[in-house]
Amino acid sequence: MTIEITHTRREGTLIEGTSRGDGSSEILRLRKYGRTGRQPFRWSRNLDCWYLPHSRDHATNTPSLELLAQRLRTAGFEVTLTIDNADRRSFAEAEQDREERADARAERFGGYADNAARNSQAAWKKSHDISERFAYGQPTIVGHHSEARARRDHARMNSSMRKSIDENDRADHWTGRAEAAANYEAFKKNPGRTLRRIDTLRADLRAVEKWQRGESAKGYFRTPADPELEIEHQELTEEIDHWEAVIKEAEVKGFKVWSKTDFKRGDFVLRRGTWYEVLRVNAKSVTIPHIHYGIGQRIVRRGTDDRIGTWTAPYDEVSGRKSADEMQQTPQAQGAEHQERAEQSAPVEESVQAAEACPMRHSSQWDAEARRWADHHTPELKPMLAPTPAACVNRQDDAALVLITSKNSRRSRKRALWAMTRREAQAVCGDPRTSGRSYMLTWTDLPGVEGVDWEWVPDNGSLDPVLSDLSVTPCREWTATTQAPAEAA
Numbered sequence: 001m002t003i004e005i006t007h008t009r010r011e012g013t014l015i016e017g018t019s020r021g022d023g024s025s026e027i028l029r030l031r032k033y034g035r036t037g038r039q040p041f042r043w044s045r046n047l048d049c050w051y052l053p054h055s056r057d058h059a060t061n062t063p064s065l066e067l068l069a070q071r072l073r074t075a076g077f078e079v080t081l082t083i084d085n086a087d088r089r090s091f092a093e094a095e096q097d098r099e100e101r102a103d104a105r106a107e108r109f110g111g112y113a114d115n116a117a118r119n120s121q122a123a124w125k126k127s128h129d130i131s132e133r134f135a136y137g138q139p140t141i142v143g144h145h146s147e148a149r150a151r152r153d154h155a156r157m158n159s160s161m162r163k164s165i166d167e168n169d170r171a172d173h174w175t176g177r178a179e180a181a182a183n184y185e186a187f188k189k190n191p192g193r194t195l196r197r198i199d200t201l202r203a204d205l206r207a208v209e210k211w212q213r214g215e216s217a218k219g220y221f222r223t224p225a226d227p228e229l230e231i232e233h234q235e236l237t238e239e240i241d242h243w244e245a246v247i248k249e250a251e252v253k254g255f256k257v258w259s260k261t262d263f264k265r266g267d268f269v270l271r272r273g274t275w276y277e278v279l280r281v282n283a284k285s286v287t288i289p290h291i292h293y294g295i296g297q298r299i300v301r302r303g304t305d306d307r308i309g310t311w312t313a314p315y316d317e318v319s320g321r322k323s324a325d326e327m328q329q330t331p332q333a334q335g336a337e338h339q340e341r342a343e344q345s346a347p348v349e350e351s352v353q354a355a356e357a358c359p360m361r362h363s364s365q366w367d368a369e370a371r372r373w374a375d376h377h378t379p380e381l382k383p384m385l386a387p388t389p390a391a392c393v394n395r396q397d398d399a400a401l402v403l404i405t406s407k408n409s410r411r412s413r414k415r416a417l418w419a420m421t422r423r424e425a426q427a428v429c430g431d432p433r434t435s436g437r438s439y440m441l442t443w444t445d446l447p448g449v450e451g452v453d454w455e456w457v458p459d460n461g462s463l464d465p466v467l468s469d470l471s472v473t474p475c476r477e478w479t480a481t482t483q484a485p486a487e488a489a
Contacts, residue, residue, distance in 0.1 A: 002078045005065055009088035009231075012055035013065070015041060027071050035061045057094050057235075059085045059228055085231060091238040095188075102184035109178035113171045120167035127160035191250045195257070195316040198243050205236040258315040268299070268327045270320030271313045275299045275327065285312040299327065400425040401447045401478060404457065406439045414447060414454035417463075418474030427470050434466060450478060 003017040003024065018024045028041040028050050035058065041050045060083055069079045089097075130153050140150045187193070207217035212233070214224045222229065251257060260281055263269065267278045269286055276288035279302060290309040294300030400422045403414050420428070425443035428434060434441040447454045456476060467474065 002080060003072055004080050004082070005069060006082045006084075007055065007060040007065065008084045009057055009059070009086075012057075013041075013052035013060055014047065015050035018050065022077075023075060024072065024077065027068070027075060033061075033064045033068060035064075037061065037064060057088065059231070085228065088231070088235075091235060091242050095242065099185050102181045106178050106181035109174045109181060113174035113178055116167045116171035116174060120164045120171060123160045123164035123167060127157045127164065130157045130160070189246050189250075191247060191255045191257075192316045194243050194246055194250075196314075198240060198247070201236055201240050201243070205233070205240065208233050208236060258318040258321070260315075262321060266324045268322045268324070269313060269318050270322075271317055272319075275320075275322065276311075276313065277301045279310060282312065285314045286318070287311070288313050396423040397421050398445060399478075400443045400445045401454070402428060402441055402443045402474070403447070403454070404439060404441055413452070415457040416447065416454050416478070417441070417457065417459055418476060419478050420472060420474045424470070424472045424474075428466065428472060431466050431470065434463060447478070 001017050001019065001022075003015060005013070005015050007013040015028065018028075025043075031038050031040045033039050033041060034052055034055065039052060039054075041052055043049075044051050062083060065081060065083065069081045072079045133153060138150075140147055140154070208229055210217040211222040211226075212224050212229050214221075247255075247257065260283055263278050263281045263286055265278055265280060268275045269278055269288060271288070271291075274291075274294050275298065276291075276294065277300065278286045278288060280287035287310050289300050289302055290311045293309075398421065399419060401416050402418045402420065402425050404417050405415075422443075422445065429441045429443050450456075459476070
């Protein structure tokens with residue numbers, strides 16, 4: 001049987017005429033082909049033949065295919081080799097095909113992700129259903145007739161849960177692939193990225209034109225009569241026209257293509273959310289103060305320090321322009337807006353300052369993220385309980401109740417150990433000896449109602465050395481007289 005090796009720009013490199021088990025696959029799978037000389041051929045079920053990945057719309061590496069043909073002939077096959085680099089499709093056709101294939105991949109990968117997610121949920125449910133047998137902590141009884149079944153159930157639970165995890169990871173993988181495929185067109189047609197691509201293509205086109213004139217480009221010469229140069233010139237021209245049409249479409253939708261004519265020295269340019277003063281206008285970019293000089297600033301002007309360097313902002317990174325006069329008005333408007341916000345947030349800031357100053361922040365009910373104590377400094381909940389900042393600072397001799405909390409405790413009432421002053425409670429609860437792996441001490445001056453919100457618990461004397469070292473003499477009585485100062489506040 002004759003093996004046919006064909007290459008065209010339209011279809012890529014294809015190999016037909018092979019059969020399973022004839023020994024050709026070992027040669028085709030070698031990583032020694034393609035334009036890089038390191039690619040293997042792959043089998044395609046859709047094409048029903050071998051193909052070389054990424055060979056479409058490109059000229060082939062002729063020596064690589066000739067070497068492949070020689071290897072197949074040495075192995076006893078009859079081989080024909082046909083190369084036609086002139087048979088190609090237009091860039092617009094190729095790009096449309098790539099977009100359609102990306103949409104098909106997105107749909108296919110989305111189906112894979114859905115299947116994996118369903119399998120993950122089913123495996124988790126299976127493991128959960130088996131675990132119901134052990135919901136109340138039933139141990140494996142060694143020697144009992146149920147031991148074998150229990151161990152099998154544990155193995156099945158483990159297997160199902162691992163499968164659920166693996167399927168969930170697979171679902172995440174295919175979801176990412178589907179999102180990437182769905183965003184292909186938007187990624188390729190991003191205006192800023194397209195402008196940079198056009199600049200690169202124009203540079204390549206200039207190099208081809210130099211080679212056609214017999215001049216050196218990119219550091220070397222090519223034969224002016226090479227027919228491949230004419231094909232590359234046509235391809236580059238078509239691709240540039242295609243992407244320029246994309247930019248024109250973006251301009252119709254409101255995108256601005258910035259250039260040298262839009263700026264002069266002293267203007268301000270918006271780059272990635274920060275306004276920079278224009279120090280010099282160049283053909284491809286504007287010179288601005290160094291971007292490290294503007295970290296954390298909204299507006300960056302030329303500094304008086306000459307040691308501060310400069311940076312260039314290409315026009316494809318520019319997203320806005322303001323004149324010097326317009327920028328002078330911006331700080332005034334921002335100042336008025338800042339003053340208005342400050343007036344609106346003043347009560348909130350006072351509440352935060354009161355919370356920071358209040359010693360109740362050591363309580364077990366202190367919310368570190370909200371910077372407040374539960375039901376404290378929150379007038380909307382208990383307006384009569386929110387003390388003033390002065391009261392928080394000057395009430396160190398008022399009464400406080402020291403509580404003990406334990407890990408995994410499910411008690412409905414708080415457990416109280418002693419009553420003492422706030423200053424003493426801070427010292428006791430701040431001592432490292434009053435906390436361990438499974439318990440800690442905390443305090444509050446608003447414990448609530450005894451017998452409803454909290455209750456006394458026995459003191460075993462284990463913390464007496466701490467009380468002695470701190471010179472604290474606690475009591476175990478919390479009466480209305482003791483609680484009165486806190487309630488009056």
